[in-house]
Amino acid sequence: MIDKFTDRPHNVLNNTLQDLLMKPDYLQSSKSSLKASMDYHLRCSLCKEASSKECRDLFLATAFSLRDQMTEKILETERRYQQAKAKRVYYLSMEFLIGRLLGDALHNLGLIDVCRNVLADAGIDIEEVQEQENDAGLGNGGLGRLAACFLDSMATLSIAGFGYGIHYEYGLFKQEIDNGYQKEKPDNWLAEFNPWEIKRTDEKCIVPIYGRIEHFQDRAGDYNPMWLDWKVIMGIPFDTPVVGYGGKTVNWLRLYGAGSSTDFDIQIFNEGDYFRAVEQKVASETITKMLYPLDTLKSGKELRLVQEYFLVACSLRDIVRRYLKDHENFDRFPHAVAIQMNDTHPSLAVAELMRLLVDEYALPWDHAWELTQKTLAYTNHTILSEALEKWPVSLLEQVIPRHLQIIYEINARFLQKVTYLHPGNVDLLRRMSLIEEGENKQVRMAHLAMVGSHSINGVSALHTDILKKNNFADFHAMWPDRFVNITNGITQRRWLLKANPQLAQLISKTIGDAWITDLSQLKRLEPYADEPAFQKEFRKIKLANKERLGGTISRTAWITVNPESLFDVHVKRIHEYKRQLLKVMHIIYEYLRIIRGEKKHTVARTFIFAGKAAPGYWVAKQMIKLIHNVGQVINSDKRVQDALKIVFLPDYRVSLAEKIIPAADLSEQISMAGTEASGTGNMKFMLNGALTAGTLDGANVEMLEEVGAENIFIFGLKAEEIAEMERKSSYRPTEYYHRHPEIRLVIDAFRDNVFSPSEPGLFQWIYHRFMNEEDYYFHLPDFISYIRVQEKIEKEYRNTASWTKKAILNIARSGKFSSDRAVSEYAGLIWNTESVKEG
Structure with a gap:
């Protein structure tokens, strides 16, 4: 078969890294080198025999061998950046959900096949070795996964970009299921040695905290506050290499762990109170113990x-230290640094x-403020007002009193400008103030970020538009040029090349491998979308992925599923706005119609859920229980055993997502329109050939534009329609209940204990919510539209060739949603930086 675009055989790739690896002499050389390095580390790093076949030993030896290569490349990359006087980008995030790193490193260094061969010679499957690595517990959901994708893209694009985060000892939590209820277990992901990180005790920094402010004047009579009696926390950096594809650029992710300033306060110890001295040390180290402590x-x-505060204090001190190594003053700070x-x-x-x-470098306020605004930029990730952080003034005064003073000064100067532009508009001052007045004053952190930045961006076209018109309309009116949109993206190296290797191989065989660093190249797959031979190969790969996931389901959920069935997937954080309830309502509707004889089963479906609920979020935890109870009833009902299966996979994480996403036929992106900022799971499913059932929310809007209306299943109200109904208070759930028998059928099932026969009343709260007009996420207005689109989905799925064509077109038209594109836009629109490549 000849490639229509290049007139060359499909199996002939460009002269890139993969071509090089296919040359036998190079492959043999790399294989012997890797084997020698692994043997060395087995003996000298692990004190094990080189013949060890323990998978944990082989994982560590492989990781050490790769880290050796990457640390050398870090030094080479740094020399290149120094020589080019590159502007450095520092990405500050509370989350970096990087998952497992071995597979990433092997693919990006071009050594995946080499390593597979080395391990195969020892009779070891590389998959077993990769399973030895814990998922890094550094995040919760999309925010952290996006940050991880951006690090990969910055390294691949050779941008001097580095991540700063927190070295959490415990991740969010490990999720276990007991009688359908979520149980949280500690996620001690660092319990076993982490071979990737490099501890940098020589670059630890001091962080002052607590204390009080004394009000003094300097010799000139100017106000000179002194922050006194503060305690000290030590920030200890741990660096993790981030290798770009091709291995030419290796950046790093720096995570800070907290430690006490000394082993313990010797004065307290000498006074005889040993336990209080040790307690003080333990309290300091607790700061980075856990991701997202319960804040109720x-x-x-x-x-x-x-x-x-610890994150920004450590990060900024380190950033300033690095800058001052090459500069005598701060005049060039915004030209050399982007945060x-x-x-x-x-x-x-x-x-x-x-x-x-x-305070520390004695710059005049106005000059310092100019530098701050030109250096900092802010990405907003939420439309929900309750998710925009606010901190009590009293708590800030206790923890960081000097910073509260500075915030008040920033606010006073900012409100002076607002008053000058809009004299007498007291309501505008109240809305735009950094301080939310009331009985308990609070600092609006999003306002602080916007006022202190030169750029404010949303993460999808719809999201940015809502920010401009609604949430931050006053700020947009004042600074229209500061607002930009940069739609989120994902790295195809992790989410296709690594997660779906068979599909990646088919694509490369068909159009070449340039898509690995330029996802727009997938457009060249379009001519193959309805080609029978290509469709057959695609379906074969999809079935293999479904069989693989079926094995995982059998081992973890103890349910046997039919890989030929339609895998209908809703996996994400459990939250009311993401509307797991809407999906469950659809399942209940289908089940009740089949057992009542109102519908003949035509398409077998496997409904797959996964996601964690915040420990204090009662409704979300009840959703998990509901999914399990509905599953228990349906999975044990012989009348539908060939038609419906419900699965909940516990402990959703990156490595589990890598198994679920390639196997999905249908991706459920059904959040209420106007609530999801962007989403990145929707992009991962699209890239792997799943069709989307979704509302016009977040990046679904742009996915529709890219893939075409005939290749995506859109339903439900638009964001502006919901906003209008909310404004007029015109939505009455009971009206929908009485008007639509389909809705009554489902809602009455909650009232009548259909799915809780041994626990009467368990789900009646759902019925009462609807009857009490408390459907805050508009399930009922969208339900009829949703079941209609699901009927259309079943009809489409029965036409195998048509469905396959749509799936392939989804892949071919997913090029926009690469994090490489997103990072390039950040570099051009916000950071004003360029790639610094070899040569």
Whole structure:
């Protein structure tokens, strides 16, 4: 078969890294080198025999061998950046959900096949070795996965970009299921040695915290506050290499762990109170113990604030230190440094950078403020007002009193400008103020981030438009040029090349491998979308992925599924706005119609759920219980055993997503329109050939534009329609209940204990919510539209060739959603930086 675009055989690739690896002499050389390095580390690093066949030993030996290569490349990359005087980008994020790193490193260094051969010679399957690695517990959901994708793209594009985060000892939590209920277990992901990180105790930094402010004047009579009696936390950096595809550029992710300033306070010890001395040391180290401490209690809220301050204090001190190694003053700071705040969590960077410049380096306020604004940029990730962080003024005064002073000064100067532009508009001042007035005053962290930045961006076209018109309309009116849109993206190296190797191989065989670093190349697959031979290969790969996931389901959920059935997947954080309830309502509707004889089963379906609920989020945890109860009833009903199966996979994480996403036929992206900022799971499913059932929310809008209306299943109200109904208070769930028998059928099932026969009343709260007009996420207005689109989906799925064509076109038209494109836009529109490549 000849490639229509290049007139060359399909199996002939460009002269790239993969071509080189196919040459026998190079392959043999790389194989012997890797084997020698692994043998060395087995003996000298692990004190094991080189003949060891223990998978954990082989994982560590492989990781050490790759880390050797990557650390050498870090030094080479740094020399290149120094020589080019490259502008450095620092990405501040509370989350970096990097998953497992071995597969990433092997693919990006071009050694995956070499390593597979080395292990095969020892009789070991590379998959077993990769399974030895824990998922890094550094994040929760899309925010952290996006940050991880951006690091991969910055390295692949040879941008001097580095991540700063927190070295959490415990991740979010490990999710176990007990009688359908979520149980949280500690996620001690660092319990076993992490071979990737490099501890940098020589670059630890001091972080002051707590204390009080004394009000003094300097010799000139100017106000000169002194921050006194503060305690000290030590920030200890751990660096993880981030290798770009091709292995030419290796950046790093720096994570800070907290430690005490000394082993313990010797004065307290000498006074005889040994336990209090040790307690002080333990309290310091607790700061980075856990991701997302429960903030319903004051102690948890305080710890969360301390974590956010700790992140920005360590990061900015390190950034300033690096800058001053090559500069005598701060005049070039915004030209040499770009700092991106990933959501509101790092927004204290505004106050901390001002504190460093004014207090520690004695810059005049106006000059420091100009440098701060030109250096910092802010990415907003949420439309939900309750998710925009606010911190009590009283808590800030207790934890970081100097920063609160600075925030008040920033606010006073900012409101002076607003007053000048809009004299007498007191309501506008109230809306735009950094301080939310009331009985308990709070600092609006998103306002602080916007006022202190030169750029504010949303993460999808719809999201940015809503920010401009609704959430931040006042700020947009004042600074229209500061607002830009950069739609999120994902790295195809992780989410296709690594997660779906058979499909990646088919694509490369068909159009070449340039798509690995230029996802727009997938457009060249379009002519093959209805070619029978290509469709057959695609279906074969999809079935293999479904069989693989079926094995995982059998081992973890103890349910046997039919790989020939339609895999209908809803996996994401459990939250009301993501509407797992809407999907369950559809399943109940299908089940009840079949057992009542109102519908003949035509398409077998396997409904797959996964996701974690926040420990204090009762409704979300009830959703997990509901999914399990509905599954228990349906899976045990012989009348539908060939038609419906419901699966909940526990402990959703990156490595599990890598198994689920390639196997999906249908991707459920059904959040209420106007609530999901972008989504990145929707892009991963699209890239792997799943069709989308979705609302016009987040990046679904742009996916529709890219793939075409005939290749995606859109339903439900638009964001502006929901906003209008909310404005007029015109939505009455009971009206929908009485008007539509389909809705009554489902809602009455919650009232009548159909899915809780041994626990009467368990789900009646859902019925009462609807009857009490409390459907805040508009399930009922979208339900009829949703079941109609699901009927269309079943009809389409029965036409195998048509469905396959649509799936292939989804892949071919997913090029826009690469994180390489997103990072390139950040570099051009916000960071003003360029690639620094070899040569």
